[in-house]
Amino acid sequence: MTDESLRLTILGASPAYPNPGGACSGYLVRQRETSVVLDCGSGVAGRLRQWLPLDKINAFVISHLHPDHYFDLVPVFYILRYLEHPAEPMPLYVPPEGRAQLRRLGKLSSGQPDMFESRFAIQEYQVGETYAVGDLEVSFYPVQHYVPSHAIRVCGTDRRMLVFSSDVAPGSWLIDAARNADLLLCEAAILERSQDDPDPSKRGHMTAAEAGEAARNAGARRLLLTHYRADREGLREHHQRAAERAFGRPVEMAEEGQTYTV
Secondary structure (H helix, E strand, O other), rough: OOOOOOOOEEEEOOOOOOOOOOOOEEEEEEEEEEEEEEEEEHHHHHHHOOOOHHOOOOEEOOOOOHHHHHHOHHHHHHHHHHHOOOOEEEEEEOOHHHHHHHHHHHHHHHOOOOOOOOOOEEEOOOOOOOEOOOEEEEEEEEEOOOEEEEEEEEEEEOOOOEEOOOOOOOHHHHHHOOOOEEEEEEOOOOOOOOOOOOOOOOOOOOOOHHHHHHHHEEEEEEEEEEEOOOOOOHHHHHHHHHHHHHHHHEEEEEOOEEEEEE
8 A cells, every 4th residue: 555654764874974884864755656865875875775676766866965965876876777777767856066066976987977867867956946756846945064055845745844954054044944844854963063164154064952953943843863973872862962952852863774754
């Protein structure tokens, strides 16, 4: 029976480097017969294949072009080339200028600039546009990071809303994107403010407490922390407690392999 609920499966929840046994940024969003992958960082391609074949994916969507968010498009390319053969090129939504960056990566990886274009239907998304991907609606909101980065809002058929923060500095941009979200999937990559640039205009990440504050100010109903360090004892609890104090209600921690109903 087709599942009518909007569901989020965590493929990878690590920061720029994998937590022990973990994978970098990657999330599978499903409703009815629609399946969309948000980000595709290191280790995500293998995790994805545990859930469904690639020819069942409607699109890949990349929040920004840092390696821990898109480098596993390389193994996905080879899966599409050698193992699975969708009837049409795989839709791939990338930030503005993303096509040129993929051409550079293709040349470095295989000597062929059109490597990705041979298997993906690449579209550079635009802020302010809403894209229909199967049963889902996907839209993008610019946020502050070290490179152009976009929070991603996914609305299901029942109008329930998932917002993925991408990598982001504290500020109104995320609050605007996450306004009244049913579930905010939010990064918490740094342990303390001193680990980021001292200039607020040059910051690119958030602490768990800052994620909790953003979720509270946005009126999000639930907060799920991701992109967090968990490479030593007690860090998960540290993130969770800090976020809960700021959010004012329970906070969940993204667990790789777990599925959450939005």
